[in-house]
Amino acid sequence: MNPIRSYPIIGAVLAQLAAGVVVFALSAMLAGRLDAVGLFWGGLIVQSGVAAAVTKLLGLPVWWVWISLCFPGALMLALNAGDLPAWPFGIGFVVLYLVFSNTARERVPLYLTNRLTTGALLSLMQQRGANRFVDLGSGLGGVVRALDGEGRQARGVESAPMVWFVSFVLSKIERRGQILRQDIWSADISDDDIVYAFLSPEPMPQLYEKVRREMKPGSLLVSNSFAVPGVDATEIWELADRRKTRLYLYEMNQLDSASDEAASGEAG
Ligand SMILES: C[S@@+](CC[C@H](N)C(=O)[O-])C[C@H]1O[C@@H](n2cnc3c(N)ncnc32)[C@H](O)[C@@H]1O
Numbered sequence: 001m002n003p004i005r006s007y008p009i010i011g012a013v014l015a016q017l018a019a020g021v022v023v024f025a026l027s028a029m030l031a032g033r034l035d036a037v038g039l040f041w042g043g044l045i046v047q048s049g050v051a052a053a054v055t056k057l058l059g060l061p062v063w064w065v066w067i068s069l070c071f072p073g074a075l076m077l078a079l080n081a082g083d084l085p086a087w088p089f090g091i092g093f094v095v096l097y098l099v100f101s102n103t104a105r106e107r108v109p110l111y112l113t114n115r116l117t118t119g120a121l122l123s124l125m126q127q128r129g130a131n132r133f134v135d136l137g138s139g140l141g142g143v144v145r146a147l148d149g150e151g152r153q154a155r156g157v158e159s160a161p162m163v164w165f166v167s168f169v170l171s172k173i174e175r176r177g178q179i180l181r182q183d184i185w186s187a188d189i190s191d192d193d194i195v196y197a198f199l200s201p202e203p204m205p206q207l208y209e210k211v212r213r214e215m216k217p218g219s220l221l222v223s224n225s226f227a228v229p230g231v232d233a234t235e236i237w238e239l240a241d242r243r244k245t246r247l248y249l250y251e252m253n254q255l256d257s258a259s260d261e262a263a264s265g266e267a268g
Pocket residue numbers: 102106108109110111112113135136137138139140141142143157158159160163182183184185197198199
């Protein structure tokens with residue numbers, strides 16, 4: 001197990017420490033040649049740039065690179081903020097919690113499926129003649145609204161309060177799709193032809209257990225970017241977008257469901 005992959009905060013701290021060493025060495029070399037203002041701004045820029053570069057070299061996801069880049073500046077702002085009132089920070093914290101509550105709880109952040117991938121999902125539904133689609137963790141509901149209609153029923157399941165609210169309102173305004181405020185783990189997926197998930201590596205084993213138990217034979221789990229560890233995908237689609245999105249397709253087969261039913265019968 002790679003501790004930096006499992007606990008990216010360790011990598012982010014190491015990146016800031018490494019950048020601090022570089023800044024310290026450069027400041028010692030340039031002392032006397034730059035004034036205090038030059039040293040301050042130069043130090044801040046080098047600290048941010050080196051920390052971001054080290055974070056990238058450590059292979060952390062792109063949002064950690066942004067965090068490493070912005071952290072030194074944000075820290076300086078906070079330290080020099082003077083007597084600012086505390087309430088905007090309180091409100092900011094509550095808003096962030098309402099949007100990103102699943103990041104801490106489920107280790108699933110909010111990022112959105114792009115248009116090309118949504119198009120690929122639409123053609124997948126058309127190819128298979130599928131008409132029931134669910135997006136587990138539907139974010140702002142873009143995929144659900146794009147796929148609903150012309151005989152297809154698409155719904156989304158989302159538990160982050162603010163994200164759910166925005167997607168619920170958009171879906172009502174556009175009259176496309178259904179957005180439920182629900183946890184992925186309690187969603188009923190037994191009637192769906194395609195279950196779509198764009199989550200993170202963390203919940204994939206548990207998600208696969210759920211779909212194997214609950215989805216009907218012949219239906220499909222499609223995972224954007226994250227494969228189920230130890231399970232061969234039925235198909236992998238690599239798309240021609242900038243991030244070379246991979247869609248992992250897992251078809252539920254008769255044997256899986258039959259053996260699960262037999263196992264639950266024996267247990268009962
Ligand atoms: C990476 S985003 C994907 C959004 C959307 N599916 C898309 O592709 O555009 C993952 C979403 O899953 C939601 N999520 C994570 N864990 C969840 C859970 N246990 N129940 C419901 N939603 C969850 C997060 O709040 C986030 O909005």
